Amino acid sequence: MAKVQLDKITKVYENTFTAVKEADVIAEDKEFVVLVGPSGCGKTTVLRMIAGLEDVTSGKIFIDDKVVNNVLPKDRDIAMVFQNYALYPHMSVYQNMEFSLKLRKTPKPEIDKLVKTAAGLLGIEQLLDRKPKQLSGGQRQRVALGRAIVRQPKVFLFDEPLSNLDAKLRVQMRAEIIKLHKKLETTIIYVTHDQTEAMTMGDKIVVMKDGLILQIDTPINVYNHPTNKFVAGFIGSPAINFFDGTIGKKGKRLHFDFGTFSVDIPDTYDDSLKDYVDKDITMGVRPEDIYHKKYSSNAEIPAEMDAQVEVVEPLGSEFVVNFLTRDTTFTGRLEPKEEPKMGETMTLVFDMKKVHFFDKETEETIV
Amino acid sequence: MNKTRHWYQYVIIYSILLLFVAISIFPILRVLTISLRPGDNLLNTSLRIIPEDATWANYVQLFTEKPFLTWIKNSLLVTLAVTIIGVALSSTAGYAFSRYKFPGRRSGLLALLVTQMFPATMLLLPLYIMISKLGLVNSFLGLIVMYSASALPFCIWLMKGYYDTIPPSLEESAKVDGAGKFYAFWKIILPLASPALVITALFSFMAAWNEYVVAAQVLWYEDMFTIPLGLKSLQGNMTTQWGMYAAGALIISVPVIIVFLVLSKWLVSGLTLGSVKG
Numbered sequence: 001m002a003k004v005q006l007d008k009i010t011k012v013y014e015n016t017f018t019a020v021k022e023a024d025v026i027a028e029d030k031e032f033v034v035l036v037g038p039s040g041c042g043k044t045t046v047l048r049m050i051a052g053l054e055d056v057t058s059g060k061i062f063i064d065d066k067v068v069n070n071v072l073p074k075d076r077d078i079a080m081v082f083q084n085y086a087l088y089p090h091m092s093v094y095q096n097m098e099f100s101l102k103l104r105k106t107p108k109p110e111i112d113k114l115v116k117t118a119a120g121l122l123g124i125e126q127l128l129d130r131k132p133k134q135l136s137g138g139q140r141q142r143v144a145l146g147r148a149i150v151r152q153p154k155v156f157l158f159d160e161p162l163s164n165l166d167a168k169l170r171v172q173m174r175a176e177i178i179k180l181h182k183k184l185e186t187t188i189i190y191v192t193h194d195q196t197e198a199m200t201m202g203d204k205i206v207v208m209k210d211g212l213i214l215q216i217d218t219p220i221n222v223y224n225h226p227t228n229k230f231v232a233g234f235i236g237s238p239a240i241n242f243f244d245g246t247i248g249k250k251g252k253r254l255h256f257d258f259g260t261f262s263v264d265i266p267d268t269y270d271d272s273l274k275d276y277v278d279k280d281i282t283m284g285v286r287p288e289d290i291y292h293k294k295y296s297s298n299a300e301i302p303a304e305m306d307a308q309v310e311v312v313e314p315l316g317s318e319f320v321v322n323f324l325t326r327d328t329t330f331t332g333r334l335e336p337k338e339e340p341k342m343g344e345t346m347t348l349v350f351d352m353k354k355v356h357f358f359d360k361e362t363e364e365t366i367v
Numbered sequence: 368m369n370k371t372r373h374w375y376q377y378v379i380i381y382s383i384l385l386l387f388v389a390i391s392i393f394p395i396l397r398v399l400t401i402s403l404r405p406g407d408n409l410l411n412t413s414l415r416i417i418p419e420d421a422t423w424a425n426y427v428q429l430f431t432e433k434p435f436l437t438w439i440k441n442s443l444l445v446t447l448a449v450t451i452i453g454v455a456l457s458s459t460a461g462y463a464f465s466r467y468k469f470p471g472r473r474s475g476l477l478a479l480l481v482t483q484m485f486p487a488t489m490l491l492l493p494l495y496i497m498i499s500k501l502g503l504v505n506s507f508l509g510l511i512v513m514y515s516a517s518a519l520p521f522c523i524w525l526m527k528g529y530y531d532t533i534p535p536s537l538e539e540s541a542k543v544d545g546a547g548k549f550y551a552f553w554k555i556i557l558p559l560a561s562p563a564l565v566i567t568a569l570f571s572f573m574a575a576w577n578e579y580v581v582a583a584q585v586l587w588y589e590d591m592f593t594i595p596l597g598l599k600s601l602q603g604n605m606t607t608q609w610g611m612y613a614a615g616a617l618i619i620s621v622p623v624i625i626v627f628l629v630l631s632k633w634l635v636s637g638l639t640l641g642s643v644k645g
Contacts (some may be wrong), residue, residue: 015466053539073542086540157543222519280640342605 002064002077002154002187003029005048009059011045011211019045022059027155027204030039032181032188034202036195038234042211043191047157050189063154076104080157083164085140087132093119093143094128100151118150121183122176138169145177149184158190158203162197174200195235199223207231218272229363232284232356238320241290241330244282244360247276256283259326263303266352273357273367281366284356287320290332291349292340299351306347309340323348370524395620400424402613425610426618437590438597442619445593446575447509449514453522453571454564456515461526462552466535476527487517488580495584509585509618510593517581518574522567528565530556532565565633576619594619 004027011020020042027033035043048054050061052073060067068076079100088096094115101111119125122142132140141161148156158177162170178201180198181188192198198205199219207215207222207230215227219235226232232240245258247265254265254273273281291299295318307323307330318332323346334340357366372380396416403421404411411418429435463469464476494502494513503509533556541551557564579595586592589600598615601608 051539051543053542072547073539074545074547076543078543080543082536082540082541084534084536086534086536088537088541088555099541099546103545103550218466 003062004155004187004246005065006046006050007060007062009046009049009061010057011042011049011054012057017256019211020049020279021113023208024214025206025216027187027189029187030185031303032178032190032201032203034190034192034198034205035208036192036202036205036234037196037208039193040210041208043151043193044159044209045205046165046193046208047080047159047189050155051078052076074129078157079151079153079155080159081144081161083160085144085161085164087140087143087147089132090148092129092131093124093146094134096132097128097147097150100147104151106151112149115146118146119302121149121180122146136175137165141165141169141173143337145180147148149180150208152184152186154187156186156188158188158192160192161190162192163194172355177201180312190333199235205235207234209234225365226356227365229282229358229365232365236286238287238331238333240284240286240356242358243330245272245281247281249277251344256281258283259328261305261325263305263350263352266301268353269357269367276357276359276366280360282358282360282363284358285330285332285350286354287333289351289354290323290330290334292338293347293349294335295335295338296351297350299349301351303352304347304348304349306345308329308345309342312340312342368641395617397596398613398616401609402617404594404610421632425614429611429618430534431615433597433601433611434590434592435597435618438592438594439619441507441591442576442593442595443513445510446572448507448511449518449567449575452515453509453518453574454568457497457519457522457526457567458560458564460519460523461528462530462556464527465530466538476524479523482520482643491581494581498585503584504589505591506585507591510582511575513581513585514575515571518571525567525570526560529560533559556613563590565630568631569626573623576623 004025006023006025008022008024009020010018010022012018021366022086023042023046025033025035025046027175035046045054050058050063052068052071056069061069063076063078071083081113090252091099097118098111099117101114106114115128116125119128122145124139124142124146127135127139127143132143135143141164144161161177162173165173174197177190190197190201196261202219204216205219205222206213209230215222215231217225222231222235226235229242233242243256244257245256248262253261253267254270254277256265290300291302293304296302307325309321310329311322312323313338315335319336319338319340321332321334321340323330323332340346358364400416400418402425404418405420405422405424410489464578492567494516498504498509498513501509504511506559524614537555537559538548538551541555542548546554577595578593579599582593582596586596589597592600594615598612598619601612
């Protein structure tokens with residue numbers, strides 16, 4: 001129903017702290033955009049600026065191609081779900097949900113219809129007479145969603161809506177919000193610090209750090225082609241492994257040296273890495289690109305190394321294993337059939353086709 | 368909490384409670400006794416609560432021979448005005464101090480606090496000069512201004528403290544839902560602050576209802592007296608009409624008792640401000 005565009009928006013607080021620096025984001029109509037980053041990265045500030053709860057220091061915010069910088073929150077036709085739900089404690093669920101409709105002078109029968117429809121959609125019809133105090137966390141979350149969807153706004157803003165729920169409920173609500181988005185076909189801008197939420201929910205994710213936008217792309221592209229070391233480390237769980245080392249050259253072949261080990265680098269990387277020969281560099285390997293030698297048929301360009309199994313975390317469907325090579329530890333994700341045992345030494349295979357290289361100084365991705 | 372107590376613990380707890388009840392009730396019972404005694408029996412040392420020759424004469428006299436009804440009316444007028452002003456101004460001022468950043472916010476709060484450090488009698492002279500320059504001596508308005516000025520600082524701090532415990536996201540949510548600033552305050556925040564409003568109302572009420580010293584400076588004419596002044600006027604140079612004095616004292620405490628009983632439900636939740644979040 002609406003496109004939201006942020007054009008170089010900057011937020012500087014009175015104490016001269018810059019919370020957001022020249023952020024450019026476009027949320028297309030019906031798109032689910034997730035702003036993700038560690039706490040204090042400015043993602044919530046961006047959301048609050050879109051809502052109109054925070055002034056914009058410079059830059060422009062467009063909703064449907066109209067600049068809304070000086071439009072009051074109430075006139076922006078947005079709905080927001082807050083981290084603490086912000087349900088009105090003295091009102092029943094029904095009153096909470098009709099609040100915005102009453103303010104818009106919707107006729108009573110229509111209000112009733114809209115509230116009941118929204119309640120039905122979320123499965124909270126039987127709670128309409130209750131006060132927020134009498135609801136469980138998950139129910140409150142639903143009411144907060146209901147209050148937002150009842151008046152069919154142009155844009156939904158979510159500010160870490162799932163962070164107060166327990167793990168199981170979080171997964172469940174995640175799925176429900178995705179379903180809701182499919183059903184309502186409304187633009188959603190969603191803020192979270194949880195990379196899993198970002199990966200699973202977003203059509204597009206915006207990774208932020210220290211007020212800067214580091215990357216905007218689809219979840220899969222961000223995962224497979226992070227623009228820098230921070231994004232690579234932030235997205236993905238368990239996190240990517242970083243190895244600091246140098247690029248060496250033996251004959252025509254490049255190899256990556258770290259400590260006592262060295263792995264060959266496939267020639268597809270030659271062009272990108274040729275300037276880094278004999279220089280410090282960081283290599284990133286995702287845990288799932290590490291295999292037991294015996295079961296490494298999936299590795300497209302294998303490179304072998306030995307490592308000691310330090311800690312095994314059996315998760316049932318997979319094992320998360322901490323390995324140790326001399327002084328470096330790293331994490332792998334092995335299948336149960338690979339049977340990692342604590343203390344044993346394993347011959348591992350890195351899939352060199354999937355590794356990333358980062359400039360040690362700038363932390364930007366080389367390839 | 369440990370819920371199983373021994374019987375002797377109950378004995379101790381209840382004897383202490385009863386002792387304090389007795390201490391607080393005894394003076395009131397004495398006043399009741401005196402109010403019921405006929406004039407020639409005042410100095411009797413009997414401890415009977417209802418004296419032998421009990422009479423309503425003092426009560427009748429109070430209403431027939433003295434302008435007691437006028438005093439009550441005056442007191443009610445002043446007290447209601449102070450209560451309304453106290454609640455209206457402190458609920459809004461407290462909100463501003465709690466939610467908005469403006470120049471002078473900190474110093475304003477501090478200044479309010481500082482006024483509470485001086486005893487009211489010290490402010491009597493400057494306040495009187497101000498009132499008299501404004502031509503408000505011998506007017507209820509003058510009294511209302513002085514009472515409100517003395518009750519407001521505490522009430523504003525109280526309201527501010529309570530608003531601080533209400534998450535700002537509630538107003539933000541209301542704003543996003545389509546409410547203006549005032550509507551969000553009126554419909555969302557004020558109802559939630561009702562415990563603090565009750566305390567504020569009670570405090571303003573008490574500040575005006577029982578006050579004597581300031582009233583004695585501002586009001587000179589008997590038909591403008593508030594109840595405390597009226598009662599004091601029963602105290603002559605030669606004699607004091609103790610019987611009527613006692614009767615009057617009992618009558619004026621009735622509204623206070625009623626107000627406390629009605630508001631006690633909110634009072635308890637108000638005094639534990641901020642300890643429970645819904």
